[in-house]
Amino acid sequence: MADTTGSGAAQPVRYAMIGGGKDAFIGAVHRMAAALDQQAVLTAGALSSTPEKAIASARELGLPSDRGYGSWEELLEKESARPEGERVDFVSIVTPNDTHFPIAKAAVEAGFHVVLDKPMVHSSAQAAELTAAVEQSGVVFAVTYNYTGYPLVRHAADMVRGGEIGEVRKVFVEYHQGWLSTKLEDTDLKQAGWRTDPARSGIAGCVGDIGTHAENLVATVTGLEIEALAADLSTFVPGRRLDDDAAVLMRYRGGAKGTLTCSQVCWGEENNLTLRVYGTKGALAWRQEEPNALRHIDADGVRRELTRGGPGLSAAAGDATRIPPGHPEAFIEAFANVYRGALDAMRGVKSSLAERFPTVHDGARGVRFIEAVVESGQKDAAWVTF
Amino acid sequence: MADTTGSGAAQPVRYAMIGGGKDAFIGAVHRMAAALDQQAVLTAGALSSTPEKAIASARELGLPSDRGYGSWEELLEKESARPEGERVDFVSIVTPNDTHFPIAKAAVEAGFHVVLDKPMVHSSAQAAELTAAVEQSGVVFAVTYNYTGYPLVRHAADMVRGGEIGEVRKVFVEYHQGWLSTKLEDTDLKQAGWRTDPARSGIAGCVGDIGTHAENLVATVTGLEIEALAADLSTFVPGRRLDDDAAVLMRYRGGAKGTLTCSQVCWGEENNLTLRVYGTKGALAWRQEEPNALRHIDADGVRRELTRGGPGLSAAAGDATRIPPGHPEAFIEAFANVYRGALDAMRGVKSSLAERFPTVHDGARGVRFIEAVVESGQKDAAWVTF
């Protein structure tokens, strides 16, 4: 099981948050994920897009008055000016998509490690530029494809890589939500507003918000590389400016095929991310809403349910586990595993956690996926090669 | 609940079976379905493709020696020659696909009611000819899309038609099996042999065997009409001569969309036919392997599980139910409901069962679906309009 006693954590890491002020759901999630293992301390912030709100949010979060900044530019500048041992070690960027690129690039160039929300940036051109900057600076750069942090996702990856289900033939991945079944962007709900606004969200709506998680989950578990895809992209809610649904035929190098569906108009679905992988001698299924079970059909056709913390799990799954089986872990714990991996990397700790957090390359591939789906969608589901 | 006391059944119907001899799984299923309600009696048979086996099978089933025929031609001829009140009322045809058309057409033209396995025939041309024959003769003609016989499928149809989930936006249907994950056709398994043989099975393998059930289930529950489809058709097992997998993007008239996937190489899957329907104010999900539950998300977002025989079900669901809730019914009972509907129709009984069994028109649409999927598959998933 994971070492949660804090061993070696005598020096918690300091971090700054950009975005994530009051009412921003994802900012609070990042802070809980960072706090859970008591190895990172929120030390500074530029928490909102206006200086007033940013500073008020910093006060609410108990930041010292000289470290609640009015803008991200000011944060990067003033934190850079602080002496090592006092300035923040990394920045966590949880702003809407349109600001990811400039902020992340500036942070990287200023030498800060970065934890960034997905989708990473707006275009493959930006992704390439950011990737180059990361490679040049040598900082740790994590993209929060948080579902990769679940212990049983890691075990599933180890099973597939270890040949336990043979060669993969078919992959079914779906990420279905219902929260945008009505035109929520016409209400006060801030998140619905920016996520359906091309200026802020980018070229894709549902595909960029959740489809990219589905793509990443397949890559994480199977290692398959996309060869081509054909997407039927839809906007079901009248007047909506971006897609709210997609169905994608997937072809992977080596002959495997799959379907990827994502939707935010599946009435009543909460956060139904489900992966099923069928190989030549076994199968796996995992469902995010019940993340403590991994279903496995073995070479004899016997159905087995593997449980988090239970018998027979891989070392990496164990490293991502905090408490015993039957004491369920969930979303925040998985998110915290991405943070722990990035922190280990920042501190030079060698661990499976450090090897497995999603990086700038995952981020770049995610952006390419979004572009390909949108391109295919615009061409009436023509095949787009990857 | 259904009247299962046999009221009005004082005169059970006589039937003949064509095909379905020893070791033929589906023949035994038809006989159990016909026998369950004690309203049909197997009276004659041409049970195998060779006279010797046919006659031996008839003897094993306890048929009188003069009604175990050596061929279907002989059966139709000699039964036709018997006086009314003695000759069989209908024939149940459970042969491999390639013989469906000639037998069914001859039976119809001889004035017998017919119960026929799916897929109905090999081509839309045959379907049109058979449909015309049925219409001309006026006989009852049932195609055993047996999954339509489940009470909760009927209730789901009533909910959708009654507007309980609003307007349908998205449909996900899948029919996944694993039994053909290896090259079973190289073994002695008779069914694997003919189902993967184009000469006997027709232009499609998996799509014709199970994909057509999936199409039919969507039509039964939603009433949606296919506008166009794009199919990625695959043969995963090397050397196999027909498809063993398909992923199909579906577009329905009026704007709904969906995905239909069918596969016989999903390792370990048994008979996983699952339907999910999302509307503008509700959702439904049903899974054939646990057929006594229908999941419903209502307009308030509350998840409800409706149970067969439980509170709030439609009259037609009740008519298709034999025993109380919690006393599960399953595959054979659903199959028997198709038979009961056909029998009611033959006897002129007006009932929801008689209104709902799949007819020659369902059969014809199923054939058209198979053709469209194969055509799209051959054109690398180009859209084929319906």
Added chain:
Amino acid sequence: MADTTGSGAAQPVRYAMIGGGKDAFIGAVHRMAAALDQQAVLTAGALSSTPEKAIASARELGLPSDRGYGSWEELLEKESARPEGERVDFVSIVTPNDTHFPIAKAAVEAGFHVVLDKPMVHSSAQAAELTAAVEQSGVVFAVTYNYTGYPLVRHAADMVRGGEIGEVRKVFVEYHQGWLSTKLEDTDLKQAGWRTDPARSGIAGCVGDIGTHAENLVATVTGLEIEALAADLSTFVPGRRLDDDAAVLMRYRGGAKGTLTCSQVCWGEENNLTLRVYGTKGALAWRQEEPNALRHIDADGVRRELTRGGPGLSAAAGDATRIPPGHPEAFIEAFANVYRGALDAMRGVKSSLAERFPTVHDGARGVRFIEAVVESGQKDAAWVTF
């Protein structure tokens, strides 16, 4: 898989039903169970307690007018008088409990095989007398503890007997229904009336109706013998004349212990019969409402789900199976397995089905169980030895 082609069934068995007229749920179930495999034909009946209703019911079921009898006495007398080869081979007795003893004893003494509903009789004294009669006559005598007919119950029994879960330590069995949560006996519901009437139902209500099934299921699967029990017996619905709930502490010979709970006031429960068995190196769980799955935790702690018809099942489970995995079987099919076993026994066929149907000894033990629970309940849950 079971031979369902009817092989060897050239001579279906003739039977008479006593009780089970119109609106009697259980009579229709017995008839479907007997008909399913086309090996038994309803030939005569004394279907109701009044001659008029009995004869009307016989007519509705299509019985010839000379075999729809006005009383069971008449039936036994007149059928006995018929020549062998024409008279019925067995009688199926589905009357309220109070008439079980006289009818069954008379039928046995008249040399008819008997299929009888549970609870067998009203007292251990009657049970002993009936057992003696059965032993003297040598007839086949089946008591329809129908849940024993499920294939996975048979497999569970084979696993326990084969030592696959080690030595049994703990057994949890529950049979919870909700249909008597209100005073239904004050309505027209016939079944609620007699089941809560001591004159007809006997000394127990819920315990005699369903608790006895729970006891039988434990015995069938584990083979454990009851050493002592302590029961808290309750009547929750005001004015009800018999128990509607019981919680029983169980001690088995050899040191295993358990709890047995049965209730008909568990609001909303349908027919929730569930068994869990924990041994020194494994565990099993089965739930009647989803009867096609058996959960097994193996010696390594791995959770496995065994499916009816799936890999690794025992021969006896296979013999009780008609159709492939994923094509669910349910209540009626399980009931039919009890019938098939009795029929095999009547015809001298050696089969696992013939070895496993519940006999007069199961019936007698069931009666003793009911008496012990009632005695303990009356003594405020004092231990009663068995």
Added chain:
Amino acid sequence: MADTTGSGAAQPVRYAMIGGGKDAFIGAVHRMAAALDQQAVLTAGALSSTPEKAIASARELGLPSDRGYGSWEELLEKESARPEGERVDFVSIVTPNDTHFPIAKAAVEAGFHVVLDKPMVHSSAQAAELTAAVEQSGVVFAVTYNYTGYPLVRHAADMVRGGEIGEVRKVFVEYHQGWLSTKLEDTDLKQAGWRTDPARSGIAGCVGDIGTHAENLVATVTGLEIEALAADLSTFVPGRRLDDDAAVLMRYRGGAKGTLTCSQVCWGEENNLTLRVYGTKGALAWRQEEPNALRHIDADGVRRELTRGGPGLSAAAGDATRIPPGHPEAFIEAFANVYRGALDAMRGVKSSLAERFPTVHDGARGVRFIEAVVESGQKDAAWVTF
């Protein structure tokens, strides 16, 4: 949803931990629970029973050298001596049971707020003394019956109290684990050692470790008061010195009844705490291993699944929720809710969280329950009144 932005939390609370050093599972859980919401900071500790280990553990956790104490007595003395604003606000006591009483009493008398593991103390006499001390001092005193922290447990309580299932008739609660199926206390596993040692664990093993959680869960959700109980107490593993299993018949004031079973020899069970409550017009079921769903059967008999964060939940359930539905929360989050409630109480914040954490009275009732079960067990399941 819960305010997780840290509003008002500008001054995190300081706490000391007693026990919970390296390898102590429950200490790490408490620290994560305290850290999650960033409102409490571990500031001091006496983390192990020997000074050397205690100080080493403190160093590993990054405590300043002057606040890693060698014993709890030293901790209380030296922290008391520090000025307000610097000394810890509360102590979290996570030692084996035998030290709970002296430590907790001393901490209370020294004026510290206390968070204490269950079972609270060894006897009702100690419980009375401790309760008096708490009442006299006025400190906040929380006992970590952590399962009460789950949002859906709080909603279930609100439903029962609000009459949504009518009057409660039957309660089934079970807490089944399998980890002590073998004689683990003969291995190095520290926890197995002390939990089966009467000197450290007290008069009960399984009942004190987990049975008490089951009792507390029933009280939390239903508010029912125990009138009498009859317990069959067992030790299945040869040589074990305390019980590892119990089955208890429960009678509540007002006429409701129930069964409570707890076991640590249910092979393969992880942490299976399940509660079912049946009322006169509804039912509820909740399972700790899948804590984000609450099953409800409503007055019409419709089965509903309520989800954490989903539609229709009570205000208190919302207060205990951090992230949206479908983003599962689990064990640590529930544990953190107990902490948040205690913290709110310490800071004088009025909130549902502050109203609902388990107090010294829950702790005292839990001790009484353990005593009653052991007494009944020793008297062969005689009724013990409460």
